[in-house]
Amino acid sequence: MTATAVRRPAAPARRSRPRILAPIAPAALLVLVAVTGPLLAAHPLDKPVTEPYAEAGGAALLGGDQLGRDVLSRLLHGGSALIGNALIVAVTITLLATLLGCFAVLSPRLGRLVERIADTAILLPPVLGIMLLALAWPGGGRLAITVVAIFLGTPYAVRIVAGAAAPLATTGFIEAATASGERIGHLALREILPNLRATVLALFGLRFVDAVYVISMAGFLQLGPQPPEADWALMIRENGAGILLNPWAVVAPGLAIGLLAISVNLAANALAPATARRAALR
Amino acid sequence: MNWNRRQVLWAGGGMGAAALLAACGGGNDAASSGSGGKPRKGGTLRIGALGRSSAIVRDPHGVQGNESDYLVIALVHDTLTAPGLKDNAVGRLASSWKPSKDLKTWRFTIAKGATFHDGTPVTADDVVWSLRRLRHTPAGAARLPGMKADHITAEGKDTVVVVSDFANAELPVMMRLSTFILKKNTPDKDMAKAPGTGPFKLDWYRGGNARLLRNEHWHGGQVYLDAIEVTMFESPQAMANAMMSGQIDVASNAGPVAARTADARKDIQVVRRPDDMAMPVVMRTSGGPFADPKVREAMKLVVDREAMVKQVLSGYGTVANDILGTADPDYAKSIPQRHRDLTKAKKLLKEAEFDLSRTYELVTTEDVPGLAESATLFASQAREAGVKIKVVKQESGTFYQKTWLKGDLYTNYWGTNDSLVFFASKTMTTGSGENEADWSDKGFDAAYHKAIAAADPTARTAALRELQQIEHDASGYLLWGMADGIDLAAPKVHGLPKLPGYGRVQLENVWLAR
Numbered sequence: 093m094t095a096t097a098v099r100r101p102a103a104p105a106r107r108s109r110p111r112i113l114a115p116i117a118p119a120a121l122l123v124l125v126a127v128t129g130p131l132l133a134a135h136p137l138d139k140p141v142t143e144p145y146a147e148a149g150g151a152a153l154l155g156g157d158q159l160g161r162d163v164l165s166r167l168l169h170g171g172s173a174l175i176g177n178a179l180i181v182a183v184t185i186t187l188l189a190t191l192l193g194c195f196a197v198l199s200p201r202l203g204r205l206v207e208r209i210a211d212t213a214i215l216l217p218p219v220l221g222i223m224l225l226a227l228a229w230p231g232g233g234r235l236a237i238t239v240v241a242i243f244l245g246t247p248y249a250v251r252i253v254a255g256a257a258a259p260l261a262t263t264g265f266i267e268a269a270t271a272s273g274e275r276i277g278h279l280a281l282r283e284i285l286p287n288l289r290a291t292v293l294a295l296f297g298l299r300f301v302d303a304v305y306v307i308s309m310a311g312f313l314q315l316g317p318q319p320p321e322a323d324w325a326l327m328i329r330e331n332g333a334g335i336l337l338n339p340w341a342v343v344a345p346g347l348a349i350g351l352l353a354i355s356v357n358l359a360a361n362a363l364a365p366a367t368a369r370r371a372a373l374r
Numbered sequence: 375m376n377w378n379r380r381q382v383l384w385a386g387g388g389m390g391a392a393a394l395l396a397a398c399g400g401g402n403d404a405a406s407s408g409s410g411g412k413p414r415k416g417g418t419l420r421i422g423a424l425g426r427s428s429a430i431v432r433d434p435h436g437v438q439g440n441e442s443d444y445l446v447i448a449l450v451h452d453t454l455t456a457p458g459l460k461d462n463a464v465g466r467l468a469s470s471w472k473p474s475k476d477l478k479t480w481r482f483t484i485a486k487g488a489t490f491h492d493g494t495p496v497t498a499d500d501v502v503w504s505l506r507r508l509r510h511t512p513a514g515a516a517r518l519p520g521m522k523a524d525h526i527t528a529e530g531k532d533t534v535v536v537v538s539d540f541a542n543a544e545l546p547v548m549m550r551l552s553t554f555i556l557k558k559n560t561p562d563k564d565m566a567k568a569p570g571t572g573p574f575k576l577d578w579y580r581g582g583n584a585r586l587l588r589n590e591h592w593h594g595g596q597v598y599l600d601a602i603e604v605t606m607f608e609s610p611q612a613m614a615n616a617m618m619s620g621q622i623d624v625a626s627n628a629g630p631v632a633a634r635t636a637d638a639r640k641d642i643q644v645v646r647r648p649d650d651m652a653m654p655v656v657m658r659t660s661g662g663p664f665a666d667p668k669v670r671e672a673m674k675l676v677v678d679r680e681a682m683v684k685q686v687l688s689g690y691g692t693v694a695n696d697i698l699g700t701a702d703p704d705y706a707k708s709i710p711q712r713h714r715d716l717t718k719a720k721k722l723l724k725e726a727e728f729d730l731s732r733t734y735e736l737v738t739t740e741d742v743p744g745l746a747e748s749a750t751l752f753a754s755q756a757r758e759a760g761v762k763i764k765v766v767k768q769e770s771g772t773f774y775q776k777t778w779l780k781g782d783l784y785t786n787y788w789g790t791n792d793s794l795v796f797f798a799s800k801t802m803t804t805g806s807g808e809n810e811a812d813w814s815d816k817g818f819d820a821a822y823h824k825a826i827a828a829a830d831p832t833a834r835t836a837a838l839r840e841l842q843q844i845e846h847d848a849s850g851y852l853l854w855g856m857a858d859g860i861d862l863a864a865p866k867v868h869g870l871p872k873l874p875g876y877g878r879v880q881l882e883n884v885w886l887a888r
Binding site for chain 2: 138139143145158159160318319333336
């Protein structure tokens with residue numbers, strides 16, 4: 093009885109289909125372009141086609157980069173790795189955080205431990221963590237960045253899930269299940285988790301944006317992908333010198349990263365009910 | 375308006391303002407046209423140079439990684455000789471020199487009237503002490519090749535005798551680099567502030583930036599500027615931005631991208647100094663994947679030199695032929711230019727049984743504009759011949775500790791390119807101090823000794839031709855091109871150095887128009 097009462101708020105909040113599609117469309121379109129980008133690119137990504145920092149127009153629609161390579165082609169090549177990487181980070185963090193968070197509210201000892209670790213990790217800026225790892229693991233590349241992003245993102249996310257799950261743990265249906273002798277695993281995965289769908293979805297959206305931010309920052313600091321890779325963040329860094337000659341070499345990848353972060357956040361917002369969104373942002 | 379500006383300049387310069395006022399009273403309006411004119415005394419030159427605070431070296435005999443430190447040291451201290459317009463070596467602190475018949479014993483005479491900034495005259499003892507100190511530094515063997523510290527002695531008050539281990543007609547050329555002369559027995563802790571003999575004296579130095587004042591009594595002649603302010607910039611981009619916004623008057627070694635950006639601006643002059651910078655790819659010859667001469671030749675055939683110059687240097691440079699020292703009068707233009715030949719390269723790689731399945735690391739830094747870009751483009755060109763190269767960027771400090779002189783494949787740069795013998799003695803003869811490719815070739819060593827022992831110019835040219843042929847064929851250097859040195863300057867700056875390499879820091883002839 094109590095269970096239905098808790099689950100109910102999710103159902104009436106569902107909006108009509110077109111209103112959900114509109115905010116999702118930009119993200120879907122951007123991801124589609126990024127994934128199919130390499131097929132659409134007119135030029136190879138590592139061959140010069142024009143003079144360095146050539147102005148937009150002619151052979152290269154967005155001009156040339158530092159070596160005269162086509163900015164547009166590199167832009168189309170550079171998205172899929174970033175999106176894939178961010179996706180892996182976001183999925184892993186969300187999974188880990190959901191599991192840990194559900195267990196944390198049921199086991200006070202685990203709960204306290206998670207809280208302590210999270211307090212420390214939230215204070216540690218990601219850039220510091222990335223630089224520490226770059227020192228300890230030179231040449232780690234994308235893998236190293238992914239590990240750092242997961243490692244530093246998870247504690248915070250666990251706290252969000254635990255925060256959303258805490259009220260559930262004290263509700264009657266959980267207490268009833270506990271009284272009837274259910275194991276902690278059953279309680280966490282069968283009783284609490286299904287009530288956290290909205291939180292998890294919102295969390296995923298936010299983690300994705302955060303992962304884009306962390307991975308781009310690492311790319312800009314040249315700790316992740318190495319030249320001649322066509323990474324959006326790396327493009328911003330490499331072409332900074334010629335910004336007055338061909339602004340597009342810097343502005344285009346910058347816009348792409350910004351659009352990706354904004355559009356995915358928009359989509360996640362649209363998918364998650366308002367109440368859960370507020371909880372996740374808290 | 376002009377009047378006010380002049381007053382401001384003098385207030386900044388601070389020295390002898392009244393005398394200058396009188397001197398300029400006659401007026402010289404042509405000077406401001408930008409086409410030269412009569413040099414005018416006064417003013418403060420604000421110059422930007424590259425450097426990192428983590429790499430600051432103040433000892434004149436140390437290895438200065440920072441352009442900014444080198445600039446300050448070279449303005450405060452004099453070397454014995456310096457590069458000149460016509461000759462590879464002209465007098466600086468030494469006014470003249472004479473070899474013995476066997477070209478082993480050289481006598482250098484100190485310039486008349488040369489004094490330190492504190493007024494004491496320069497003696498042969500000071501020079502001997504400084505040269506010996508330089509010789510005892512870790513890089514000493516490379517800087518004074520074939521000269522033992524004990525074989526540098528004083529003869530009277532103004533003559534220094536250097537006895538070389540072997541006949542060396544090029545010894546004065548070797549005396550150009552870092553032979554900064556200090557007062558005898560200057561303690562190591564006072565090196566940074568020690569008085570020099572140069573055209574400017576140090577006013578203050580703070581964290582890479584410095585202010586220098588004119589040395590009124592410089593032995594080399596009239597110095598026009600009242601003062602020079604050196605500002606250190608961590609990146610060429612930051613320096614170019616400061617230049618564009620008028621915070622500095624000269625951006626030293628700003629790079630081609632900054633030059634192209636400045637081209638659109640009428641209020642900035644671009645000074646090009648050809649043959650300024652060599653950016654070779656170094657291949658280890660004593661071991662590793664490039665030990666086989668056939669592999670090295672293949673790599674030299676793989677690179678597309680024209681494309682490198684066009685894409686990496688934006689065309690501000692020239693194609694080179696794997697021989698270092700391109701501005702030497704004896705540079706062999708007759709050796710055929712190597713061109714890209716992928717078929718031949720592939721054939722050579724096959725003959726040498728080069729492992730094409732492996733990925734080779736090319737280590738590079740971002741120390742000078744274009745260096746990392748050259749590595750990236752070379753890697754992409756090599757892929758066309760089936761050689762997989764991965765570019766690894768290293769921070770400058772790490773590079774010099776771990777890769778330089780040790781790595782299998784790395785990019786490097788040299789800022790002095792007017793002497794074949796300079797490179798041969800420092801980087802290519804067997805056991806030389808900075809043998810970057812760890813190369814050893816009996817024929818090359820023989821040609822080198824023949825060249826430096828030759829008193830007769832024709833014999834010397836012939837020996838140098840042979841030396842260059844061997845270097846072209848077998849050395850560990852892939853030299854695809856030479857970058858122009860590019861300085862940006864405000865229109866009022868005149869008399870900027872036109873010489874490449876060390877010449878760029880000779881600012882004693884610079885003057886400012888109104």
